């Protein structure tokens with residue numbers, strides 16, 4: 402076990418700053434959220450099957466279980482904006498829209514729990530949510546108590562209609578209110594995203610002490626341009642972000658949009674591979690009634706999920722840029738393997754062929770390494786540290802994902 406012990410010690414040193422310790426989200430959260438696919442459709446007469454309603458949540462929750470997603474780790478089902486009544490109840494408490502949630506939120510949460518899933522909901526730190534429903538400002542304790550009484554396991558707190566300068570005090574206050582309920586509620590903060598956008602420098606140390614995860618940057622959209630711009634932003638800012646990323650507290654590049662209208666199969670592989678190597682939250686937003694088999698296979702890929710859920714919780718980093726804007730990301734895993742993703746982002750007519758020497762990949766501690774393709778796990782060959790590794794990537798936003806391990810390290814791991 403010596404190699405693992407080394408990593409655990411290194412990890413403790415890296416993780417030495419004070420971070421939120423409510424015992425939740427020791428691995429990046431996995432789940433499903435309404436927003437990207439279902440937005441704020443509230444007209445259930447015209448759109449009975451896609452409006453934000455208990456019917457939609459029940460249907461998708463059942464499919465998360467029946468489709469094998471829960472078994473793969475996708476355990477949270479989360480309602481985003483547009484579930485609320487326009488006004489608070491007479492006693493000031495939050496209430497859902499009666500027409501769309503006739504059984505109430507507690508009953509919906511009970512159903513979700515009965516399936517073995519966890520239940521999440523959305524609110525906003527300001528006076529109103531982004532879509533104009535009542536926000537939590539002025540009602541922090543009351544709303545936290547309401548969420549706990551409904552058995553909400555995850556709260557996404559947005560930042561519309563608020564003064565961004567209040568966030569450094571306001572988001573921790575809501576965190577304390579959640580903690581004071583005694584009910585464990587994973588806390589997702591949009592705090593830094595609004596600050597980054599208005600060119601303030603977020604205090605990530607304070608954020609990681611208050612939140613289990615936090616959106617850093619703009620909302621994802623269903624297009625390769627959007628996905629790639631987020632990948633670039635995380636690569637460009639990795640030195641600021643990675644130190645605060647780890648078990649219990651995660652940077653969040655936003656939802657997985659695989660399975661919708663905008664991404665090709667290659668681009669879908671790319672999003673899933675990059676989110677896995679970044680140890681990003683894997684929050685799907687897709688109509689599980691209509692997902693294609695190829696998209697489902699990408700989302701359920703066991704090797705990618707295990708890289709994402711690696712107990713070290715390291716945020717992978719962009720380590721190399723090669724010809725054709727190809728970039729290589731890498732991440733160390735707890736069992737002494739290293740995962741890599743090479744991304745060829747741009748449109749081009751034919752696959753690109755590249756080679757890279759092993760030292761440039763950061764591999765030199767051992768003499769030889771075994772290479773494996775990540776999606777299917779097939780053995781790609783044994784390479785000496787002085788050799789170059791050659792590979793091919795399809796154009797227009799596809800990836801070559803691979804991982805390496807040293808036979809010596811593996812043997813030592815088995816013996817020790």
Ligand SMILES: *[C@@H]1O[C@H](CO)[C@@H](O)[C@H](O)[C@H]1NC(C)=O
Pocket residue numbers: 422423424579580581582583584585586
């Ligand atoms: C509240 O915070 C304390 C101290 O950080 C922590 O030990 C506890 O698990 C938290 N409880 C809940 C319900 O979040």
Ligand SMILES: *[C@@H]1O[C@H](CO)[C@@H](O)[C@H](O)[C@H]1NC(C)=O
Pocket residue numbers: 486487488489490491497498499500
């Ligand atoms: C919203 O709440 C008000 C007051 O509690 C209630 O009269 C009304 O029926 C509710 N509307 C919907 C759509 O839930």
Ligand SMILES: *[C@@H]1O[C@H](CO)[C@@H](O)[C@H](O)[C@H]1NC(C)=O
Pocket residue numbers: 604606607610
């Ligand atoms: C950031 O937050 C930490 C923890 O709350 C605090 O100690 C530190 O002074 C803050 N840094 C700045 C620049 O405000």
Ligand SMILES: *[C@@H]1O[C@H](CO)[C@@H](O)[C@H](O)[C@H]1NC(C)=O
Pocket residue numbers: 758760761786787788
């Ligand atoms: C690997 O590349 C680095 C610089 O990119 C170079 O210094 C080194 O000599 C190369 N090693 C081999 C074995 O090609």
